[in-house]
Amino acid sequence: MTSARSFLIRGLLAGLFAGLVAFGVAYAVGEPAINAAIAIEDSGALADHHAHHDPTASDSSGAAEVPRLLQSTLGLLSGTLVAGVTLGGLLGVLSALALGRFGRLGVRAVSLSLAAIGFVSISLMPFVAYPPNPPAIGHPDTIGVRTALYFIMLAASIIAAVTAVLVGREFAERWGAWYATLTAIAGYLLVTLAAMALLPGYSEVPADFPATVLYHFRGASLITQLALWATLGVVLGELLYRLRRRTGGGHVPEPDYAEQLS
Amino acid sequence: MSEVTHTKPVAVAAPPFSFTQVLPWLIFAAMLFLVAWYFISAEQGATSLLSGTAVHEWVHDGRHLLGFPCH
Numbered sequence: 001m002t003s004a005r006s007f008l009i010r011g012l013l014a015g016l017f018a019g020l021v022a023f024g025v026a027y028a029v030g031e032p033a034i035n036a037a038i039a040i041e042d043s044g045a046l047a048d049h050h051a052h053h054d055p056t057a058s059d060s061s062g063a064a065e066v067p068r069l070l071q072s073t074l075g076l077l078s079g080t081l082v083a084g085v086t087l088g089g090l091l092g093v094l095s096a097l098a099l100g101r102f103g104r105l106g107v108r109a110v111s112l113s114l115a116a117i118g119f120v121s122i123s124l125m126p127f128v129a130y131p132p133n134p135p136a137i138g139h140p141d142t143i144g145v146r147t148a149l150y151f152i153m154l155a156a157s158i159i160a161a162v163t164a165v166l167v168g169r170e171f172a173e174r175w176g177a178w179y180a181t182l183t184a185i186a187g188y189l190l191v192t193l194a195a196m197a198l199l200p201g202y203s204e205v206p207a208d209f210p211a212t213v214l215y216h217f218r219g220a221s222l223i224t225q226l227a228l229w230a231t232l233g234v235v236l237g238e239l240l241y242r243l244r245r246r247t248g249g250g251h252v253p254e255p256d257y258a259e260q261l262s
Numbered sequence: 263m264s265e266v267t268h269t270k271p272v273a274v275a276a277p278p279f280s281f282t283q284v285l286p287w288l289i290f291a292a293m294l295f296l297v298a299w300y301f302i303s304a305e306q307g308a309t310s311l312l313s314g315t316a317v318h319e320w321v322h323d324g325r326h327l328l329g330f331p332c333h
């Protein structure tokens with residue numbers, strides 16, 4: 001007898017693996033952009049940007065408590081691991097809930113669908129609304145407002161996604177899965193795009209900040225998050241599939257109607 | 263073939279878990295997620311439970327690359 005506990009444990013495991021992969025991607029693709037941004041900050045080359053760090057205690061120059069070598073390796077690794085493990089646990093339990101409730105999708109497709117919904121609603125939409133910036137850009141004075149706006153957008157996106165899934169399941173009984181899914185996606189996009197339009201925007205990127213560094217950083221950030229979600233969805237699905245197969249809850253053959261009729 | 267010897271499983275459409283079965287695990291996983299993500303995303307940035315900047319410094323690169331507002 002499997003319980004939701006088995007799903008949670010497999011979620012945590014899959015999340016650990018996803019966190020490792022995300023670290024590899026972030027280190028290889030993201031760290032060059034972060035180092036480039038810190039070099040620009042330390043050179044003081046940005047003309048119209050007041051230095052937001054005390055030059056004697058810059059948190060990114062390595063003079064502070066955690067040296068850059070640790071920030072870019074163990075610090076980054078612990079960040080992606082903790083993010084992956086806890087996200088994986090949540091997605092594992094949600095898979096237990098969604099299984100048998102997402103039409104006729106098997107457990108692998110359920111996990112990957114949940115990961116896809118999670119990527120779009122938790123990572124992609126907030127990214128589009130408030131794209132992340134490398135070090136040297138954000139003003140410390142506005143961190144409170146920027147964080148609040150980011151989390152308001154995140155909350156709106158998550159609530160819209162959960163509502164879309166619940167409403168979509170209702171529609172599926174009347175219109176079939178295809179039109180219900182399209183309607184749910186359209187509704188989600190409408191709500192989140194409206195939230196984006198209504199919420200105030202901000203851009204603190206100095207006019208003379210190199211566009212290539214900014215592009216590389218934002219691309220790396222998106223790819224890191226995509227790697228996290230994609231790995232989590234695929235690995236979790238595989239682990240749960242093996243669990244279901246082993247405990248007899250996996251592949252169920254079609255009933256032999258001809259035999260039953262005879 | 264008689265009913266007694268009919269051993270083929272019949273397709274089960276019903277979800278394997280009820281909502282109340284999953285709920286305690288969902289609450290546990292959600293709490294874990296919220297506490298962990300708070301420390302990754304906002305602690306010693308927009309808001310501080312602990313004094314100093316050690317948490318901010320340690321997760322600095324992860325916070326930037328996971329897309330959260332920073333500094």
